[in-house]
Amino acid sequence: MDSPSSNLPDSRPHSSGPPLRTQQRIVTLLVIGLVLLSALWTLRAPSPTRTPHVEEGSVAAGTISPEKVPLVTGEESIADIFIRAGCPVCHTIPGIAGANGQVGPRLVLGTKGEQRLRDPGYRGQAKTVHDYVVESVLEPGRFIVPGYPERTMPTWYGSKLSALALEKIAAYLEQQTEHESVH
Ligand code: HEC
Structure with a gap:
């Protein structure tokens, strides 16, 4: 129960x-x-x-993207080549008005170029300052300038800059020295 x-x-x-x-x-x-x-x-x-x-x-390095950068033929003035490519967003370039970027190093390869090539950490293939500039633009990852952020400089410039534009960029930058740059 x-x-x-x-x-x-x-x-x-x-x-x-x-x-x-x-x-x-x-x-x-x-x-x-x-x-x-x-x-x-x-x-x-x-x-x-x-x-x-x-x-x-702000300047915002992120504003640089391949879609916003036109093809640079190299027929433009040297200032236009830099401006169209967007280099002034990140770099200060002597003689280029408005190129006061602070993200990357000041582009005075006439002073710094040899120093980079002699750097024990340099793993690139350039033998001349001219080639170092070209290499820096086409393959930025080859050598990261000490004290600056890696993976910041765009890696797609090879598809935006003609050989002539690259040539002019290198010819211009290898002549720029710390001495003659104002700030
Ligand atoms: C989004 C930012 C950015 C843009 C845009 C940019 N760079 Fe750079 N660049 C850097 C940074 C950061 C470095 C340093 C780190 C490194 O070595 O990658 C650098 C390094 C360099 C160097 C090596 C400098 C040295 O003192 O050894 C060269 C040359 C250079 N850039 C050229 C250019 C040119 C030419 C353009 C335009 C076609 C350009 N850069 C556009 C960020 C940028």
């Missing part, structure tokens, strides 16, 4: 006390969770809206 009825209590735990308490706990945890989430959202919200303003205001 007793044993068949003992089956009944089995169903009780599902509907009585403990489930209610756990439900309350779940609700409390949910409320806390929601409060924390909303706090996180409000903290996060401003950053996506701020980012575009930062990019507009």
